Amino acid sequence: MGEPLRIGIVGLGTISAQYLQTLDKLGSVELVAAADLNPALATGVAEQRPGVRACTVEELLADENVDLVLNLTIPAAHADIALRAIAAGKAVYGEKPLALNVAEAIEVLNAATEAEVLVGCAPDTVLGTGIQTARKAIDDNLVGRPIAATATMVVPGHERWHPNPDFYYQPGGGPLLDMGPYYVTALTTLLGPVTSVIGVASRTRSIRTIGSGPRAGQSFPVDIDTHVTGVLTHASGVLSTVVMSFDAVGTRSSNIEIHGEVGTLAVPDPNHFEGDVQLRTLESKEWRTLPVSAGYLDASRGVGIADLAATPTGESPRAGAALAFHVLDIMESLLHATRTGQAEAIRSTVDRPAAVPLQAIG
Incomplete structure (x- = not known):
C-alpha cells in the first residue's frame, strides 16, 4: 500500500518523450525499465534516469519488478505486446488504438479478464x-x-x-x-x-x-x-x-x-x-x-497511468x-x-x- 506503480516502457519513438516527461513528475508511478528494438534508445533513457534498466522486450516482460507495461509501440504491435504483457501477469497501458481492429481488441479484453489485470489506453x-x-x-x-x-x-x-x-x-x-x-x-x-x-x-x-x-x-x-x-x-x-x-x-x-x-x-x-x-x-x-x-490540472500524456494507478479495486479506469x-x-x-x-x-x-x-x- 502506498508504493508507486512500477513501469516498464516498451517503444521509445517520438511520442515517448511526452510520456517520459509526465512519468518524471508523477509520484504515484516509478519508471524501472525501458526497451526498444533500437537498444541505443533504451540505453539513452536509462542513462538519464537513475534506477531505470535498459533491456530487451523479452527481459522487460519477464521482470518481476515491472507492475505495468507502457506500450508505445507502433499500432500494428499494440495487441501483440499487450497480450504478452498480460500473459506475464502485468497490467498494460497503451497508446491508441487498443488494437488494429475489433477482432484483435477482443483477444486483449478476454486475456485481461482471464488474468484479472487492468488495461488502460490512450487518449487520456x-x-x-x-x-x-x-x-x-x-x-x-x-x-x-x-x-x-x-x-x-x-x-x-x-x-x-x-x-x-x-x-x-x-x-x-x-x-x-x-x-x-x-x-x-x-x-x-x-x-x-x-x-x-x-x-x-x-x-x-x-x-x-x-x-x-x-x-x-x-x-x-x-x-x-x-x-x-x-x-x-x-x-x-x-x-x-x-x-x-x-x-x-x-x-x-x-x-x-x-x-x-x-x-x-x-x-x-x-x-x-x-x-x-x-x-x-x-x-x-x-x-x-x-x-x-x-x-x-497541468495534465500531459500519461496522466491516464496515474488515474489507472488510483483506480479502486473492482472499478474500470477512466x-x-x-x-x-x-x-x-x-x-x-x-x-x-x-x-x-x-x-x-x-x-x-x-x-x-x-x-x-x-x-x-x-
Whole structure:
C-alpha cells in the first residue's frame, strides 16, 4: 500500500518523450525499465534516469519488478505486446488504438479478464481540464437536455508536413482512425455510449505528393478514403455528427459543439488537455468562457497511468480498455457503414466514465 506503480516502457519513438516527461513528475508511478528494438534508445533513457534498466522486450516482460507495461509501440504491435504483457501477469497501458481492429481488441479484453489485470489506453486527453470542464457543464445542466453534437477535424493532409506520410493513406490509416480516437472518446465521455452509426466517405485524390523532408516532391498512392462523415446515435438519443478530413484547407467550426435545449457548449480541441470551454444560452447572445472546474490540472500524456494507478479495486479506469474498445468498435463500424450505405449497430457498450474532480495529478 502506498508504493508507486512500477513501469516498464516498451517503444521509445517520438511520442515517448511526452510520456517520459509526465512519468518524471508523477509520484504515484516509478519508471524501472525501458526497451526498444533500437537498444541505443533504451540505453539513452536509462542513462538519464537513475534506477531505470535498459533491456530487451523479452527481459522487460519477464521482470518481476515491472507492475505495468507502457506500450508505445507502433499500432500494428499494440495487441501483440499487450497480450504478452498480460500473459506475464502485468497490467498494460497503451497508446491508441487498443488494437488494429475489433477482432484483435477482443483477444486483449478476454486475456485481461482471464488474468484479472487492468488495461488502460490512450487518449487520456479527456481527463484534462478542457473536456472535463465541458463534462461538468453538461452534468450541471447548463445546456439543458443534450440534443445533438458536432465534431470537426479538417486539415489538407499530413503529407504537407510529415516526411514519411505514406501509412496515413493505407488501410489502418486515414483521418478517422488517426484523429478519430480523440474526438469519439471525447463524445463518449461527454454524452455516453453509441448504439448505431451511419456514414459516407470519399477521396479527392488517388496520388499525394510529399511536401517536406528528404523525400519532398515524391508521390505515393492513396488507398483509402480521406474524408469521412458520420452520424453517431448515442444510447441517450443524442445525435453526433462527425467530420474527419484530410482533404480540405481548414474550418472555423469549434472542434466539438454540444447543443442542448437551453444552451450550446463550444468544447476545446480533444487532442489537448486544456482549452477554453465557452457557453451560449437562450438568455444571452454572447459567448462566455466558463471557469476551469474539473479535470487534472497541468495534465500531459500519461496522466491516464496515474488515474489507472488510483483506480479502486473492482472499478474500470477512466481511460480504460472498455472505453478504448467501444471507440474502436464505433470507428470500425462507421467505416463499414460508409462502404455498405447501411446503418451499423454497435455491438459493444460502455459505462460513461466517471467525472474527474478538479485536482492535481499525483
